[in-house]
Amino acid sequence: EVVQLGNHGQLLRLPGMQILLECAMAPEHWVTGRDGMWLAPDFSLVDLGSIDCVLCSNHDSMDALPYLTSEAEFQGRILSTEPSVRFSSLLIHQHAEASDITTKKHMSSSSAPRSESLPHGTRAQKPYTKPDIEAAISRVQRVNFGERIPTKSWTECAATITPVPSGYSIGSCNWVISIETKGDGRTFNIGYIAASCSKKARHPCPMDIKPLKGCDALILTQTAELNYKSLRAPEPPDEALQRLSKEIKESVARGARVLLPVRPCGVVFDLLEYLPKYLRKHHQSAPSANRLMSTGLKDANGKPSKPPIRIEIRSMGLTQSVQNCTIASEWLGQAKQEVAMQSANPFAFIDEIAASRKHDGDDGNKALTMILEPDSKLDSAIGEVILFSPPSLRPDHTSDLVCGLSASSRTGSRFVVLFCEPVLPRGSAKLHKFLSNVLPKEIYIEPRLRLEEIGRLLRILKPRHLIVPSSLLTISDWKKNAGCPVTAFDRKSSAWAPVRA
Numbered sequence: 001e002v003v004q005l006g007n008h009g010q011l012l013r014l015p016g017m018q019i020l021l022e023c024a025m026a027p028e029h030w031v032t033g034r035d036g037m038w039l040a041p042d043f044s045l046v047d048l049g050s051i052d053c054v055l056c057s058n059h060d061s062m063d064a065l066p067y068l069t070s071e072a073e074f075q076g077r078i079l080s081t082e083p084s085v086r087f088s089s090l091l092i093h094q095h096a097e098a099s100d101i102t103t104k105k106h107m108s109s110s111s112a113p114r115s116e117s118l119p120h121g122t123r124a125q126k127p128y129t130k131p132d133i134e135a136a137i138s139r140v141q142r143v144n145f146g147e148r149i150p151t152k153s154w155t156e157c158a159a160t161i162t163p164v165p166s167g168y169s170i171g172s173c174n175w176v177i178s179i180e181t182k183g184d185g186r187t188f189n190i191g192y193i194a195a196s197c198s199k200k201a202r203h204p205c206p207m208d209i210k211p212l213k214g215c216d217a218l219i220l221t222q223t224a225e226l227n228y229k230s231l232r233a234p235e236p237p238d239e240a241l242q243r244l245s246k247e248i249k250e251s252v253a254r255g256a257r258v259l260l261p262v263r264p265c266g267v268v269f270d271l272l273e274y275l276p277k278y279l280r281k282h283h284q285s286a287p288s289a290n291r292l293m294s295t296g297l298k299d300a301n302g303k304p305s306k307p308p309i310r311i312e313i314r315s316m317g318l319t320q321s322v323q324n325c326t327i328a329s330e331w332l333g334q335a336k337q338e339v340a341m342q343s344a345n346p347f348a349f350i351d352e353i354a355a356s357r358k359h360d361g362d363d364g365n366k367a368l369t370m371i372l373e374p375d376s377k378l379d380s381a382i383g384e385v386i387l388f389s390p391p392s393l394r395p396d397h398t399s400d401l402v403c404g405l406s407a408s409s410r411t412g413s414r415f416v417v418l419f420c421e422p423v424l425p426r427g428s429a430k431l432h433k434f435l436s437n438v439l440p441k442e443i444y445i446e447p448r449l450r451l452e453e454i455g456r457l458l459r460i461l462k463p464r465h466l467i468v469p470s471s472l473l474t475i476s477d478w479k480k481n482a483g484c485p486v487t488a489f490d491r492k493s494s495a496w497a498p499v500r501a
Contacts, residue, residue: 001013002219002467002489003046003489004121004469004489004490005020005041005042005045005046005121006026006041006042006119006120006121006122007024007026007119007121007122008022008023008024008025008026008040008041008064008121008122009021009022009023009024009041009061010022010219010221010489011046011051012177012190012192012219014159014177014179014190015157016152016154016156016157016159017052017053017151017152017154017159018047018050018051018052019051019052019053019054019055019161019177020046020051020053020054020055020076021055021057021175021192021194021219021221022055022056022057022061022062022194023041023054023056023061023062023064023065023068023078024060024061024062024063024064025038025039025040025063025064025095026039026040026119026122037124037125037126037127038124038125038126038127038128039118039119039122039123039124040064040067040122040123040124040125041064041067041068041121041122041123042121042122042123043067043068043071044123045121047073048068048071048073048074049073049074049075051074051076052076052077052151052152053076053077053078053079053151053152053161054068054076054077054078054079055079055080055161055175055192056078056079056080056084056088056140057080057084057166057168057172057173057174057175057194057195058084058088058166058168058169058171058172058173058194058195059083059084059087059088059091059169059171059172059265059266060088060091060195060266060423061080061084061088061194062078062080062084062085062088062092062136062140063088063091063092063095065078065092065136065137065139065140066092066128066132066133066135066136067125067128067132068136069132069135069136069139070128070132070135070136077141077151078139078140078141079140079141079143079149079161079163080140080141080142080143080171081142081143081144081145081163081171081172081173081331082142082171082327082331083169083170083171083324083327083331084169084170084171084172084173085137085140085142085171086171086324086327087169087170087171087264087265087266087321087324088265089133089137090264090265090317090320090321090324091263091264091265092133092136092137093130093133093317094263094264094317094389094390094391094392095127095391095392096127096128096129096130096133097391143163144163144330145163145164145165145173145205145208145330145331146162146163146164147162147163148160148161148162148178149161149162156181156182156183157179157180157181157182158179158180158182159177159178159179159180160177160178160180161175161176161177161178162175162176162178162211163175164176164208164211164212165204165205165206165207165208166193166194166195166196166197166207167196167197167198167199167200167202167204167205167206167207167447168194168195168196168197168204168266168447168448169195169204169265169266170203170204170205170265170269170325170327170331170332171204171327171331172194172195172196172204173194174191174192174193174194174196174207174212175191175192175194176189176190176191176192176211176212176215177189177190177191177192178190188216189214189215189216190215190216190217190218190219191211191212191215191217191218191219191461191463192218192219192221193212193218193219193220193221193222193449194221194222195222195448196222196448196449197237197447197448197449198449198453198457199236199237199238199447200333200334201238201333201335202237202270202333202447203269203270203273203332203333203336203346203347204331204332204333205330205331205332205333206333206334209457209460209461212461212463213460213461213462214461214462214463214464215461215463215464216463216464216465217463217464217465217466217467218458218461218463218465218466218467218482219467220454220466220467220468221468221469222448222449223448223449223450223451223454223472224422224446224448224449224450224451225450225451225472225475226469226471226472233450233451233452234422234444234446234450235446237267237270237445237446237447240420240443240444240445240446241270241271241274241275241445242274242278243443244271244275244418244420244443244445245274245275245278245279246278247416247418247441247443248260248275248279248385248418249278249279249282251416252309252384252385254414255414256414256415256416256439257383257384257385257386257409257413257414257415257416258384258385258386258415258416258417258418259378259386259388259398259402259405259415259416259417259418260385260386260387260388260417260418260420261388261389261390261393261398261417261419261421262318262387262388262389262420262421263317263389263393263421263423264315264317264318264320264321264389265321266421267420267421267422267445267447268318268321268387269325269347270445270447271387271420271445272313272322272347272349272387273347273348273349275311275385276311276348276349276352276368276370277348279309279311279368279385280368283308283309283368308368308369309368309369309384309385310368310369310371310382310383310384310385311368311369311370311371311383311384311385311386311387312371312373312381312382312383312385312386312387313353313370313371313372313373313387314373314378314381314383314386314387314388315374315388315389316374317389318372318387318388318389319372319373319374321389322349322350322353322372325347325350326345326346326347326350329341329346332346349370352370353370353371353372356369356370356371357371357372371383377404378401378402378404378405379404379405379407379408380408381405386405388401393419393421393423394432395419395429395432395434395440396432398417398419399432399433399434399435399438402415402417402434402435402438403435406435406437406438412437413437414437414438414439415437415438415439416438416439416440416441417429417434417438417439417440417441418441418442418443419440419441419442419443419444420442420443420444420445421444421445422444422445422446422447422448429441429442451472451475451476454476454481455476455481458478458481458482458483459481459482459483461482462482462483462484463482463484464484465484465485465486465487466478466479466482466484466485466486466487467486467487467488467489468486468487468488468489469488469489469490470488470489470490471490472488473486473488
């Protein structure tokens, strides 16, 4: 049985054990907030004492863990990979910082959260504290790709859980739950596909579909379309990266400064890998009417050259993230592993940052410089392109930081704020009014599987039973693609699927 727990995860009930698939905050919380309270999972809907295991698939999957581990009833195990734990820890600490901002904003408000308007499976709770975070992180058991983890044995069966790469982010995984009957030795496999990406050229270890083939039951819960609450698929991540980089180049050429609010993990690495190459390639050919040309800089032939584009990576979270992305190469894609085997940095932007620091001030022959600045205050930023990590991606939090930068900048300065994180549904930037000299735009880099990709994937995996959210049931011929029975579940009901043949 699969039970949906709002937008926070799913509870998988098996004969003899229960597994919680993900323990996340509601995505809409980080867009709108609610009277200084947080939209947390409503754990009163489940028997916490009966949960044997929690599977956290990526950095997005465990920001509600502090609420779960603070419940005395819960004594289960929590499984995740080392990179996911590291990056999620950065995010969770930022959430705690965001709570201070949100709480102060609503201190003068006497209105209480309206529980009747909350999504199913969600309740408003006070923000957790840093001690709550540390206690939650300390309980996570780190696991490796392909590791078979014994979880529980009961009268007739024994279960193991195996994480396999999903390609979504560094350390992200899907899961295979194997139940072996002690009498006849038969094994029944349940596959769980979390946030996944089929693009093998990206930086994470690519999605491994072999362990998911022929599962007795396959649970699919996330698609790019479902995340955006739209039937129209977002553009592929490589196309979005190119369009975003072009927008940055053109905005800088028009004399505007570009700000990119990003999280310290995930797509920011795609952006840092691609953007410098794109800007360097198009730097000399870009229009320059609105850019300062009287700097006296000259190229190798003595001709006047454009000033370099200064990219600032500005926040403590992003600084720590850049340090963490050099984690063991086993979590990275094949190309990155090959670079690491040559004792080189698998990410080119790390060398770019080191070179900019070494030759700071000597910019005559450089197309761009990349500066890593732990100081998170935007009002002291001087770059044309600024990547920063606000406490949350709520548009009002971003707007507050941009206001500080605008106030400290020269009169007539113009700014373009580009929202590119896939955690924000389409249209989120329009929820808040920015200053008149600030232009917000949305170009989301969404690496998750699209319905078209999932259809091709299912024809390869050939599961014996498929379980999907009911919201996806009518927009694809799942039975035709999977070639098996299909069961749907929604936020207020559960889905049953036979595990035995």
